[in-house]
Amino acid sequence: MSSSFRFLRASLAVRILVITGITLFVCLGLHAWLSIRYQHSHAARELVAGADRLGQTILLGTRYAMMGNARHELDQIISDVAKQPDIVSIRIYNKAGEIKFSNHPEEIDTRTDIRDTACHACHVTDTPKTSLTVEERIRMFDDGQGLPRLGSLMPIMNEKGCAEDVCHAHEPGKMVLGALDVVLRADSAEQDILVFQNRILMLTAGVFLGASTLIVMLLRRFITHPVAKLIESARRIGRGEKVDFEHFEGVGEIGELASALSRMQKEVADKHAALERQRKEYQHLFEQVPCSITVQDRDYKLLQYNREFADRFNPASGIHCYEAYKGRTDKCPNCPVEKTFATGLAHCSEESRVNPDGTRAYWLVHTSPVLDEAGNVVAAMEMSLDISARRSVEERLRMSEQKYHAIFDNIPNSVFVLDAQTLEVIDCNTTAELVYGVERVRVRGESFLSFFSSEEQDRYASQLRAFTVLNRARNFRKDGSPFYVDIMLSPAEYHERQILLVTTNDITERLETERKLIQAGKMATLGEMATGVAHELNQPLTVIKTASSFIMRKLRRQEEIAPEVLNTMATEVDAHVDRASQIINHMREFGRQSDLTLELVNINTVLRASFEFFFRQLSSREIEVVWRLDEHVPLILAMPNRLEQVFMNLLLNARDAIEERSAATPEAPRRITLTTLNKGREVEVVIEDTGTGIPKSLQNKIFEPFFTTKKVGKGTGLGLSISYGLVRDFGGSIHAENASGSGARFTLRFPSSSGATASGGQQDVDGSGISGS
Structure with a gap:
């Protein structure tokens, strides 16, 4: 029974029915x-209004009889009116309360209590009221036999005719002369109200029962049966059965609920399929994951494991983890599984064992807790990743690092590791410590630019970032002593940091040897120029000798010398002394050892200075020099003294080649063409002659040391080799080829440098014109 009540309490239809009912x-x-209350009130109002109208009508009907004191007529009116079925009595009271007229003759001239029911309305106070409202004039009472009666009391007011008529005049001060009391039966009205009330109740009961029956039918049709079907469908969906909602009849919310259940069935099916796919995927992953996974209880027994673990350790049923992993008979020390059970947190460690083949295996262990619904640790999952190969690689890497670190420390050149942005020293090798006189620990964090002079640090800061090779850079040791190095730079990445590998090679001794060789080349060049220099000096000496002989002869003869002649002779002697001094100073400047500092040089100026040595020699040999100089060429970085040596070597070779060809072919042209060109980022110098040219078989050998095509005693074979090295030191290049007609053409290219250029335009200058200047 209680279960039925619970069903009723839980039934949606019952609740709707009860609430609706x-x-x-x-x-x-x-x-x-x-409705009853309104009907009762309406009937009472109508009864009161009717009684009041009846009283007013009777009062108006009897007014003229009372005015004329027609008592018989007044009695007749009252008797006739009282014959109406609903009228019980009609009485007229005087001021003293006596009944003067009544439809009941026995009541006439009887006195009533002024305070009784009929007169109570006016005499409710000590001073009688002179006017009454309708509600005050009407009274309901019982006639003593249980029958309801309605009384209407109408006051008879004193009028002017009553106060002035001589027949029955009343005092003018009296306002009320008496009262008309009409008593009506009220039982018929109450009977009508009772009948109406019963009909209303019966109608209400009928409507309630009919509506309840209709509601029950509608609930069963549109709610109970559809909801029952939906509940059964939901249960079937919960059991995994398929429900067909296509033929389900329902509208409104029930239809929407059916559609929702249909969608839910599809979504549940999709979710179930997805969960099944995920279960299979996770099971596949669990089996195929490339690491060993086990689930262990608090006794460290294996509850579950994947295929990788089974293939690797081949565990027996019910075995402990330490037996499977390491073949132990007791728990491993510092066990991560034990820590997970103790703390409920994940832990990791690195484990190892000796394999049956004698090799050692390493694996990384991660453990995590398995919790029940209450949050208690009931098992532990252990994942083991084999890192034996990684450990082997790490060991080989460690040995490799040791080997390369040993190589790094024992490289015969100084090696620095610099930060690519700041140029701070990150590390250096042992050779750098020895060469630079620094300690590795202290030099770390210092700028590599500290090894350069303060004047050159800004320039080398940009060059270290822009170039891969820097030649002949001057560095300073810790004690301040300078030395020269070639710097090779290689960008790299080290520990996710951009670095520069800088290798420096001490070339101080090599430069000293080159300097001696270059100096020897200069001396050889001066030796080859000795004849020309002697001729250059012989002319001013001859002029001086002639002038001195003339003066001495005049002095012996004691002859006067004219002032004009003496002035002319002194001027000529002074000019030729200056000429001789200029030649000697130029030879001294050319022959001295130059420093190794590059400076900005105007290549046209150096080319003209080189030509000064050969001005007389070329003129005396009738060799024409053609100048095609671009006066707007940019400046270059070079050493003027050594660049002049390059041009002099090329001019000497051109002179000798022209002499050699002229000896065989006297009519051959004798011309040297000197050209400079601005090529944008380069400055080009072309020295072309009309000599014998260069045999093709020897064009690749002419720059080799000690190679010469001149006769024995006329060349050392060092000129072009030294020139080639000097041009390369200035960052340039030199190329030799035969000219289009005959003779050789040497083309030199130098990188241009920012700065001012010489003024003037390109011009052709005849060598003979210069010779005469």
């Missing part, structure tokens, strides 16, 4: 009560 009952009951 109560609501309907309350509404219908309220409507019936309001």
